[in-house]
Amino acid sequence: MKAGKLDWKDLKSIIDKNRSVERNDVRVRSGIGEDCSVINFGDKECVVSTDPITGANINSGRLAVHINCNDIASCGIEPVGLLVTILLPEGASLEDINRLMGEISDEAKKLNVEILGGHTEVTSAVNKIVISCTAIGKGDKGKAVSTSGAKEKDDIVATKCLCLEGTSIIVNDYEDKLIGLLTKEEINEAKNYIKQISVVKEGILSGGFGVNSMHDITEGGILGALWEIAEASRVGFKVYKDKLPITKITEKICGHYLIDPLKLISSGSMLITTPKGEELVRMLENEGIKACVVGEITKGGYKLICNGEEEEIDAPGRDELFILEEKLK
Structure with missing residues (x-):
């Protein structure tokens, strides 16, 4: 294997x-x-x-x-x-x-x-x-939120930016290979993404707000996390690629090495489903946490919308970090 x-x-x-x-x-x-x-x-x-x-x-x-x-x-x-x-x-x-x-x-x-x-x-x-x-x-008793609680018509909210963990690992472990692709300032910025890795604050705040489901985005990236929420909850999802928050540095690295940022390990971002997505976003932003609505929970089908076209999302495979590491060996 x-x-x-x-x-x-x-x-x-x-x-x-x-x-x-x-x-x-x-x-x-x-x-x-x-x-x-x-x-x-x-x-x-x-x-x-x-x-x-x-x-x-x-x-x-x-x-x-x-x-x-x-x-x-x-x-x-x-x-x-x-x-x-x-x-x-x-x-x-x-x-x-x-x-x-x-x-x-x-x-x-x-x-x-x-x-x-x-x-x-x-x-x-x-x-x-x-x-x-x-x-x-x-x-x-009874307060813990499960992954399997997502309900049809819930908004899907993502906090901060995707790929913070993956980008930080790549830049810290392979800095010498990124010289020329990234500026010194970009390398330092990406190294500091690790300071944003915790989602404890938004998790506790969202639990207090009252949400149906939460899942931190780890191996498999946001598409893997969405797939796991949908499988656990027996629902579908529709998520919009142009709404997904990704930094320019992450885009530059992923574009250069031909890896998919939507499948890159993304600790630092929480996926949350709730019927009150915009209200939750405002609450989180008032607490200093960037957040946005990126899609909705549906009755069935796992859909990524890009330029008006629907792409069916399969079960998550290997994280793109492992694929990149093989390329850089």
Whole structure:
């Protein structure tokens, strides 16, 4: 198999055949598009999610905190703690561990998230540093938003700009290959996209506003995230390409290397569905968060509208980041 997520049909088959038991106290459980599970604890609920960092070398500790806390925030719930596992290849140094844990600690402090524990070891099982975190959140019973809640006629709202994570990883890990394509100022700007990776603020605000569904945009880009919302919710979508917010720097990189920004990992942007899209946009912008309505939830069909033409969107394949990395090797 090639690097990237498993084919969704294979993954669904594996999940469905290996569910063990279904407990009554689990309100939201594993499934395609659901990044979090929600467990009932009386008047409170615990929201849990887990994700590794495999596509980045620089800033991997910072990214590990945010992609996991973003999952909790996509339920409209505040993250409270992280469990951290770090696997290092033979030859790694204490400096590597201190650097990673420093990044993790610094970002966790910004989110008021406690590092609850974890595991660290050097092993021949990996050839680069692998970080995997489990994030835990706490909320009132019944308040957590699921991916599967999107309803027909909902507006689809996207926050900030797409591809912030993917662009930041590309520029940080392959800066030497971008000299000549990007100016020094553009390189510095793209490196700083990582400062916008968190969607915790918009997730909690949107949860309080009252929305039907949320999904942070990770591997597979916005088209993958839309597909997962639609699959989980058993609905369709129509999204307009000319409304999708993408920076000029991202467009320049993707155009040069012939990769699709709509399929590029995009932590830093949240997809939200609600019948009150414009009202939500105004609320978020009043809180300093850029947002826009990019489409609507439909009864069926997965459609991207470009220049008046409809394109049917297939199940997500490998993220464009992995394809680019193969080109740059």
